[in-house]
Every structure is written in C-alpha cells, then in structure tokens.
Amino acid sequence: MDKWIAVDWGTTNFRAFLMQESNCIERCARGPGLLQIEPGNFEAELFHLLQSWFAEAPYPIVMAGMVGSQQGWHEVPYVEAPCTFSSLTKQAYAFTTRWSSPVWIIPGVRCHSPYQQPDVMRGEEVQLAGLSAINGPGKYQVILPGTHSKHVLMDNQSISHFSTYMTGELFALLSQHSILGRALPPQEDNLAVFHSAIEVAQRKTPLSHQLFSARTYRLNKEIAEQHIHSYLSGLLIGAELVNCETTQSVWCVGSSKLTENYSRAAKYLGINLHTIDGDECFIRGISHLYQHIAGEQ
Template sequence: MKRDWIAVDWGTTNFRAFLMNENRVIARISAPCGLLTIENGAFADTLHQQLRPWIVEAGPVPVLMAGMVGSQQGWQNVPYVTLPAAAKDVLAGVQPVETPWGSLAWITPGLCGQSAWDQPDVMRGEEIQLLGLNALHPAQEHYALLPGTHSKHAWMKNGCITAFSTLMTGELFSVLSEHSLLGRALPPQQEDNRSFLAGVSAAQRSVPFSHLIFSARTRRLSGEIAAEHIHSFLSGLLIGDELSTLPSGQRAWIVGSTSLTARYQLAATVTGASLTTVDGDDCFLQGLALLRSHLQELTP
C-alpha cells in the first residue's frame, strides 16, 4: 500500500486523476471541473470530492499535481522554473499544498524561457510529458511536438529541456471556426481527409497566415471545398502551418492523444515531416512518477 499515490492533471477546462501503484495505473477519473469552474478558491474541497473513493480505500496517499493548478489563477502560484531545466530543476520548484484530509500533496512548477524565435514563452504541464518522454525513450537529443490548444515544440538535450515554442494552433481553430467569417453560416460539418490534406498543402508555401486562412472563404465561394468540409480544410491549413515551422528533414516525437496525433501523422504525409507517436498520458504519468520517486526520498 505504501507505494500507492495519485497523479493529477488539472487544467483550465478539465480535471483528470490517476490512482497509481508505482508506475502502474490502477484507476482513472476525469471531470469537467477545470480552473474556470472553481469558485472562491475551493480547490482543496474539489480535489477531496474527486478523490474521496480512492482515499477511503487506499488511505491518505500522496498526491502530485501538474498543470494550470499551479498558475496565478490556480490553487497556489508556483513560480516558473527558468530554462534550461532538467528533472532536478523542476523538482526544486515543486511546492507543497495542504489537504484537509492529511495527504501529502504537491504542485509542480511550469517553465519559462526564450523560444526558438526569441519570444518569451511559458508552459505548465507539458514539461512533465517531456521528462516522461525522455524516461521512456532515453536519448541524447529529443525534438518533440505536443499538439493542442496551445501546441508546444520542445528541444531536449541529455534529459534537459533547453528551448520550446508555443503555437496557438488549437485555439486559432476554435476562434476562427466559431467566431470569424470563415465559420459563418456553415452546414453541419463532416470530417473529410481530402479537404484536410488540401489545407495542409496550401499551408506549405510561405503564405502569410492572415492571408492563408482567407482561402477557407474563397475556396468555399469557388466550390473547390464543399461547405460541409470547411472545418477539415481549416484544420489542415492550421496544422500544415504548424508543421511548416519544422526544420527541414527534422525527426520529431509527437506526444498526445491518439485522435490528435493521427491528424498530425496524416498531415506529415504531405509535409514530409518524420513523426513518431508517443501516448501523451504515458509520458505524463512517467514524468510525474519520476518526480514522485524523488519527492518520496525527501519526505518521511
């Protein structure tokens, strides 16, 4: 029983928890109680409510949390660790939080640094996946894509995260499809691979972004893309645009859910990127397990 612990991924929209025995998942839950839904800072209560069945059964096991729960809008503001950052640096930034039921609990820090394009950048949560990726697939160098609302492209050397860049691919898709002219008055949408790949191809030509996306309007007007497939085409434009930033001939890991990594793999058939898929949850849990094994050494 002493080796049981709980891994938590607590983001802006979602809450997910994993009851673990060492590196093995025993049970998992998810709930739509992300940061935006927490009122009056009731983080401890919400966590207790979610974890109660496990605590009743396994006792007050340690809880290790990552994600936006450690941001200014979260439970406790856990300051960013500055690049370059290895596991020991992340570990040094971990902060304890009190739980009313007596579990040891910690929140991991995010990372900050200059991006590949010399812009200030931040991440919270993805650094855990990167540490996990290196634990699962040790190598001298890693280049990894973590697609999502805010995709992260990251470089690692000898287990140390050296640089990363955020690309707002997922959020751009949401706001453009829901709130711009490009998504206005569309019929119900159907996934269409041909339209998706047409979008990926169109994005491979150094076209300015604010011009490129207008083609989701003009190709609809011309009938080149059916009105039912505009979301697929727009998704292709955005993912194609993201992949067009990869250094030519770059091999990269793609870390995420099956559905999302499959879209990037499909796009890569056009762009020529060489992507190897790794499951995002596997990386996340491996990364937290690595940190937790060290935290255990530090606590009675």
C-alpha cells in the first residue's frame, strides 16, 4: 500500500489527508463544505483543492461524510445496521476521476434507534471503524458529540444501533436566534452554572419547559448574563446524557473542544467516560477501511 488520500467532506467542512500506508504525511485542513459547492462542481473543486498532490500521481481517494448524500457528489445508499465495517467497504461507491484517481465513497449507516425511530449517520461510521480497530471486540457505548450528536452501541466490531440528538444545532439556534440568547455580553465558562443545569436536566421534565429557565434565572439574577451559554450547554448535554449507562465505560469521540463539556457532565453524573481524539479515530478508521478495499481489488 503506497500513498493515497483520505477525505472527510461534510456539509460545512472539508478536510483531506495525504496518507503513506496508515500514516498521515500531509494535511489540507480547509476547503468548502457541501453547501458552498454548486451541484456538478465536486470533481473540479477536489482537483483544485489537492492539485499539488495530484501533480505527483493520481492517488487513490477514499471519501466519507455528506459527500455521499443526496446533496453530495454521488448519492450512496445507506447500509442498514447492525452492520460490520467490511459491509461498508463492500457497498462503497467506486468511480474514477478525469485524472484517473480511483475513488471510493464510504456509505452512511441507517437503523431504527432504540426509541423506535429511523436514524442515520454519514461520516461518524469511519470514526467508529477507527475506535473499533483500537478497542478490538466487545460491547460498549460511544458518543460522538456535534451538531447532531450520535449515541452508538458497538458490539463485536459492528455498529448495532444508534440515536441522534440535535444538541449542537439546538445550542446554536437557541444562543443565536432565540430570546434566551438575546443581548448577551461575551460569554465565560462557569462550571457551577453548568452543573446546576445538569441538575435541572436530570429532573426529566419537558425540555421546552426546562429551556425557559435560562430566561427566568437570568431575570432573577440567579445566573449571570455571561454564564447563559454554560447553562444552555448544561441543559442540552444533560438531556442527552440523562439516560446514559453508568455501570460500564462509555467512549466519547471528538476534538477536545467538543468533548470537554461532555467529560464535565459525565463526571458530574457518575458516567465513566473515556475521550479519544476524533481525528485519530478518523485516520485509523479510514486506513482500516482502505485496507479492506485494497484487499478486495
């Protein structure tokens, strides 16, 4: 296995890694997300972004994320969970670029969540493949925080099922567009306020009622104006973690910026949470998937 390229192409982000076997030797950390690309323009955009790499050779490319969605380059049907990682590579969408690079787009995964509703992921399955390669067989819970946070049950190196929580998106909506975030001064993290919000979340009262307490505690000056984001974050992460397993370890995959508040909340709730870097899992996972693909050729 020689040089190849791994691409994580999402709705708002683009990242690419030039790989030498399983090692990343160069990164392209910035590029337009799907929303900024005209339909039909993906191939030209990719060439433009990585032309210095393609000038060397038409390296093989493995891509994951929303690039495989309806709004992406090629729609790749979801694989149904429970599923193994080799089923993902078998159902990867393969084609060749104008400059002769072979490309594989890894499919997303769908399932029925433990709460009996349909659910989907695109991109997280690669990080799960990486975590699975690191952890080996076993049954464990994984949280992948983000705009649409995923809670996943892994079993014997397969994705059993998962559920999505709109935690990150709700935080953005409420802090940017709602009355709760209106006319706030610059925000500061505050652990005591964050904990008080988790206390509220634990009561399991309706979220649309709990959220209003961000307004009333502010009105009553029981929460300072510069701590409202800490409070909202505690309510939303608390609501997400309140049903979480406390008897077994839970993995949390993401950047330290994303996982920090989850670690704090987990500590407060007595959840045994292990964090692991999202990029590390992505690179490990996509290398693992590319090995499968290369082996199948």
